[in-house]
Amino acid sequence: MWSYVARKLLYNIPVYLGIVLLLMVALRVNDPVSSMMGKNKSQEDMLAMKESLGLARPLLEQYFDVLRFDLNVMSWKNQGLTVKQMFMDSIKPSLSITLPALTLTSIISISIALISAFFRGRRIDRILMVLAVIGMSVSFLVYIIFGQYYGAYLLTKETSWDLFAIGGYESGIENWSYYCLLPVLISTLVAVGYDTRFYRAVMVEESGRDYIITAKAKGATKTKVMFVHMLKNAMIPIITRIMTTLPFLIMGSLLLEVYFNIPGMGRVLYKAIQEQDFPVVQSFVTIFAAIFILSNILTDVLYALVDPRVRLS
Amino acid sequence: MSSTPQATSAPSWWSKFLQGRGVRKFKRDKMAIGSLVVILVYLLCALAVGLNVLEKEDAFARVGPGWTPGFGGTQNGEKRLQDAEFRIEQIERAAAATQAEDALKALNFGALVPFSNDPEVVSARVAEAWAIFNATVEYDDLEEDPAAAKLLLDLESKVEELYTQPTGLSSLVHSLRMSLGTDLQGRSIMFRALYSTKVAVQIGIISALFSVLLGTLLGAAAGYFGGWVDHLVIWLYSTFSSIPWIVLLMVLASAFRGGPFDGTLIPVYAAFCMSFWISPCRVIRGEVMKLKELEYVQAASAMGFGKIQILLKHIIPNTAHLMFINFSLLFVGAIKAEVILSFLGLGVKGQPSWGVMISQAKAEVLNGFFWQIGAATFFMVILVLAFNILSDALQDAFDPKHV
Numbered sequence: 001m002w003s004y005v006a007r008k009l010l011y012n013i014p015v016y017l018g019i020v021l022l023l024m025v026a027l028r029v030n031d032p033v034s035s036m037m038g039k040n041k042s043q044e045d046m047l048a049m050k051e052s053l054g055l056a057r058p059l060l061e062q063y064f065d066v067l068r069f070d071l072n073v074m075s076w077k078n079q080g081l082t083v084k085q086m087f088m089d090s091i092k093p094s095l096s097i098t099l100p101a102l103t104l105t106s107i108i109s110i111s112i113a114l115i116s117a118f119f120r121g122r123r124i125d126r127i128l129m130v131l132a133v134i135g136m137s138v139s140f141l142v143y144i145i146f147g148q149y150y151g152a153y154l155l156t157k158e159t160s161w162d163l164f165a166i167g168g169y170e171s172g173i174e175n176w177s178y179y180c181l182l183p184v185l186i187s188t189l190v191a192v193g194y195d196t197r198f199y200r201a202v203m204v205e206e207s208g209r210d211y212i213i214t215a216k217a218k219g220a221t222k223t224k225v226m227f228v229h230m231l232k233n234a235m236i237p238i239i240t241r242i243m244t245t246l247p248f249l250i251m252g253s254l255l256l257e258v259y260f261n262i263p264g265m266g267r268v269l270y271k272a273i274q275e276q277d278f279p280v281v282q283s284f285v286t287i288f289a290a291i292f293i294l295s296n297i298l299t300d301v302l303y304a305l306v307d308p309r310v311r312l313s
Numbered sequence: 314m315s316s317t318p319q320a321t322s323a324p325s326w327w328s329k330f331l332q333g334r335g336v337r338k339f340k341r342d343k344m345a346i347g348s349l350v351v352i353l354v355y356l357l358c359a360l361a362v363g364l365n366v367l368e369k370e371d372a373f374a375r376v377g378p379g380w381t382p383g384f385g386g387t388q389n390g391e392k393r394l395q396d397a398e399f400r401i402e403q404i405e406r407a408a409a410a411t412q413a414e415d416a417l418k419a420l421n422f423g424a425l426v427p428f429s430n431d432p433e434v435v436s437a438r439v440a441e442a443w444a445i446f447n448a449t450v451e452y453d454d455l456e457e458d459p460a461a462a463k464l465l466l467d468l469e470s471k472v473e474e475l476y477t478q479p480t481g482l483s484s485l486v487h488s489l490r491m492s493l494g495t496d497l498q499g500r501s502i503m504f505r506a507l508y509s510t511k512v513a514v515q516i517g518i519i520s521a522l523f524s525v526l527l528g529t530l531l532g533a534a535a536g537y538f539g540g541w542v543d544h545l546v547i548w549l550y551s552t553f554s555s556i557p558w559i560v561l562l563m564v565l566a567s568a569f570r571g572g573p574f575d576g577t578l579i580p581v582y583a584a585f586c587m588s589f590w591i592s593p594c595r596v597i598r599g600e601v602m603k604l605k606e607l608e609y610v611q612a613a614s615a616m617g618f619g620k621i622q623i624l625l626k627h628i629i630p631n632t633a634h635l636m637f638i639n640f641s642l643l644f645v646g647a648i649k650a651e652v653i654l655s656f657l658g659l660g661v662k663g664q665p666s667w668g669v670m671i672s673q674a675k676a677e678v679l680n681g682f683f684w685q686i687g688a689a690t691f692f693m694v695i696l697v698l699a700f701n702i703l704s705d706a707l708q709d710a711f712d713p714k715h716v
Contacts, residue, residue, distance in 0.1 A: 018552035
């Protein structure tokens, strides 16, 4: 197993190098200095600015600089803040939305998928699936706009019951439901359609296998076959899907954070891309890529530990 | 499987395809045929806009007071009064201009034009309208009081007399124009939504087509040649997929900003193609690896066909169903991503699109005006829904093992 992990890590080094290169080149297509200095800039000022930001050096030198993974570099736009501090400040708001949202989405969509698979082909299954497809077809942005309007604005205005904030964020568990619950609910509503369809497909696939027929032939009830035999085996693709979404949680839900003014990773990154704040973009994306690669390896290893049929090669 | 190379010429290949099991299964699916019809309607609509039936100016022209609701929408008295005031002011300003006749000729709200181009005649009638207006303003409650309601109706008919109502075909066009109301700047929501259909279809087709082509080429090459080509392609898509797609889209879209392509759709296409090619590439690489072991490929190789010829003639055509499915999925992906990019200020610029309309509507929703977001969402949902149903049916018919 350890040799597998070592090999995987070695194999992913070029991928990591590629990510950093892709990111740096894409960022540097537009010169940040000219937009930073405004209209009345002299050639000398621009050069001096470039020098001070370290952009005048050859690309290869900058590349090795980013590869050093130094999180104590200063942000260009947020004076006096290091990237590490910005990361630490923004990770908590992000996770306080994405973690509950993932939990809620998984529970709801697995339950709906079970109901749908149990009544496969009947009216309730078809209604649920049509609803899922319709839910998938509406833009995320529309959910956010209407969610904020009905949940935060209209509810407070009509009933003077200030349940949800229009936007903003304050840390602390007592403030969580006021600021974060509405984004969590919206994000769940958006994701349930996709996840339900996936989980139902997994269960339908699983219900056609030989061991299900055997269990039925031995006289097990439909409920027992469904919840004991099938669900247990369907857990592998379900857990794989959840595991693969885990690294994306730290990025937060960019749209929700931007719309609700929540100072999470997604919004910080969005602002950094808009303002061409290279240190922040580069560090955040490389942190994410590292976590992504590691979690992929971890998923493979867990797979092998749980399922004896899987051999790591 | 033992077909000679001559038998694979285009017409017989096509008729074989039409008689295949997948197509027969697809034809039986009523929902899928329905969704194809819907998609066709959208394509025709986009084509019509593309052929300048609806010009870009129509989507930007001011056709009335801002925030008019569409058909069936009622307005309160206050808003009706404001709209009447707006219409009188517009014509009064034109009549008072230094070149009054030209100004009156230039003034039009869609099809509505001033009833006369003679400034003095117009001014006289404008004064009458102001008189009724001033009487109406006296009332506090414009809806409950019958006298006030009657005055308001008088005012509205007087305002109507200021403009010539269109007749015949142009009146039909005008009612279509006003059917979904106007946005804050008084532009026709219906025409903006129709124009956006063209933009959406354009973005969907171009991004999906090029992503699928790029993905197919790389995936087929990787799967067929193996070795270092395979390693290179895997490295390429692992690299691109290790960055969250929304971040990748934002970085790519802002990379193309400010260059010579600013104001066109090219930054959007480029960002979509560079982040969407991954999934067709993966799928087709796997399929090609499977196909190249089949007997008919080995037979072709034994008959002395070159590698490139086998790849182009015998392998890639057999991945066509996957290309269709991926095209359909990516089309939807592009339309939905356009909305998000436009909201983030990195998407479509200088022309209306559903994304631009939805993100513009976020301020209107708080004022209770739902026509713009409703129209854009409705137009989008129908198309996306049709494509979702189509992708499902394609998957069921041609790739039944897919989860």
